[in-house]
Amino acid sequence: MPTYPDMKTLRAEYISYIQQMGKAKTTAFTTANEIFGLWNNCGEQFFWDAIRADDNAIDRILTDYLETYYPKQIRYISGYKTSIRYFREFLAVSVGDSSFSENVSEKRSRRVSVPQKPAQSVLTLTNEMLEEEHKIVLADPGYGADYALVDTVFKRFPSNTDPELVALKIALVDMTMSTNLSRHRQKIVVTELAEIITGIEDFDVRIQQGDPSLVPIIAKNTGKINLFSFATKYCTFHAVDVYGKDDYVIYDRVVKDALPKYVPGLRKSTLEGWRRDFNYTAYIKCIDDLLDANGINIPFRHRKLDHYLWHKYRKADESDFSDDE
Numbered sequence: 001m002p003t004y005p006d007m008k009t010l011r012a013e014y015i016s017y018i019q020q021m022g023k024a025k026t027t028a029f030t031t032a033n034e035i036f037g038l039w040n041n042c043g044e045q046f047f048w049d050a051i052r053a054d055d056n057a058i059d060r061i062l063t064d065y066l067e068t069y070y071p072k073q074i075r076y077i078s079g080y081k082t083s084i085r086y087f088r089e090f091l092a093v094s095v096g097d098s099s100f101s102e103n104v105s106e107k108r109s110r111r112v113s114v115p116q117k118p119a120q121s122v123l124t125l126t127n128e129m130l131e132e133e134h135k136i137v138l139a140d141p142g143y144g145a146d147y148a149l150v151d152t153v154f155k156r157f158p159s160n161t162d163p164e165l166v167a168l169k170i171a172l173v174d175m176t177m178s179t180n181l182s183r184h185r186q187k188i189v190v191t192e193l194a195e196i197i198t199g200i201e202d203f204d205v206r207i208q209q210g211d212p213s214l215v216p217i218i219a220k221n222t223g224k225i226n227l228f229s230f231a232t233k234y235c236t237f238h239a240v241d242v243y244g245k246d247d248y249v250i251y252d253r254v255v256k257d258a259l260p261k262y263v264p265g266l267r268k269s270t271l272e273g274w275r276r277d278f279n280y281t282a283y284i285k286c287i288d289d290l291l292d293a294n295g296i297n298i299p300f301r302h303r304k305l306d307h308y309l310w311h312k313y314r315k316a317d318e319s320d321f322s323d324d325e
Contacts, residue, residue: 004095007044011036017090031083041069051087058084067269123261125294125308130301133308146176154241160203167194173237179230179324187225196221197234207238210247216278227324228275229253236303246300249287251275255306258313263290 004010011032018028039047042065050061058081066074073080138144153172157165167190174181174190181190197203197218206214218231229252236248256275260266263286274283291301298304 007036007039013094014087014090017094018086021086031086034080034083035087037069038065041065051084051091063269064267067267071268122264125262125290125296125305127296127298130296130304130308131298133311134304137307137311150176150237151241154237158204158238158242160197160200160207160238163191163194163198166197167191170194170197170234173230173233177233179227179233181227181230181324184225184324188221188227193218193221193227204238207235208243208245210239210245212248212280212284215248215280219278219280225324226276226278228278228280229324232280236306240300240303246302249284249302250306251283252310254310254313258309259286259290262294 005013014035015028015032018031019025023031036047038050042050050058050065053061059077062077062080062084063074066077066080138147150172153169157169160166170181170190170193173179181188181193200206200214200217203214214235215228215231218234219226219228221227229250232248232251236250239245239248251271256268256271259271260268266286271283271286274280274286287302287305291305296305
């Protein structure tokens with residue numbers, strides 16, 4: 001293995017190589033910034049471990065890295081992977097590291113952990129904070145009216161045995177809670193989802209008992225789409241509105257973005273992993289641990305935490321994309 005120059009020299013040589021490939025100067029500097037940001041933020045050892053990671057490991061490494069240091073860049077992870085591929089080619093061609101002439105996907109690599117940012121104080125919650133935001137949400141002329149409508153409809157049609165009535169409730173949740181099921185009609189339609197829910201044995205009894213296993217059943221549906229966010233909302237509204245219970249917790253992108261501000265060491269990638277793996281039990285435990293740690297003991301503390309996070313952080317997430325996929 002050749003001896004590499006210092007980072008500044010290596011970066012300059014890499015930029016020159018990219019431009020010699022016919023790439024624009026801006027492209028050369030952008031990809032260099034992406035590559036050497038790994039070194040600047042996490043150190044030389046992590047940098048080389050990441051560069052030498054196999055193709056499967058690099059997805060996890062980059063996801064953890066971006067979630068930790070540049071969370072808004074996570075959507076551009078494919079660009080970071082391209083930059084690493086360019087850098088590997090540079091090492092093989094210009095520096096003469098023959099190990100990069102091999103197929104990287106065939107290499108073995110040890111697990112690489114992203115160094116944490118310096119610890120920052122997490123935000124705290126109080127009963128009064130949650131109660132105040134809850135009142136504001138219910139008094140909102142738009143969203144408060146939507147919540148009241150859902151409450152009325154679910155109370156009037158509490159059971160989940162008639163596919164037509166369940167379809168109406170699905171459509172209502174979709175419309176008022178922005179689950180955007182219509183975007184995924186090629187993967188799931190309302191009639192299919194209604195049949196799935198009505199086909200769940202003892203659904204209403206299990207909702208009343210707070211059975212968390214109902215969420216992954218609905219979320220998995222036909223197996224073509226993950227409806228985790230929708231499932232948490234559908235179960236939550238039945239528990240709260242029909243039975244006056246607070247066993248379920250809503251998951252959506254607002255919560256995913258906001259929750260790490262309150263839970264030490266929690267990453268958005270962890271929350272996304274729970275959604276992806278339908279691990280509703282772990283998600284509920286995280287919420288309960290947070291509430292217990294802050295001494296939150298008010299009635300309907302799950303529901304009021306959701307209102308608090310939604311009202312406080314919703315504007316940062318006002319986008320036109322679905323929570324489910």
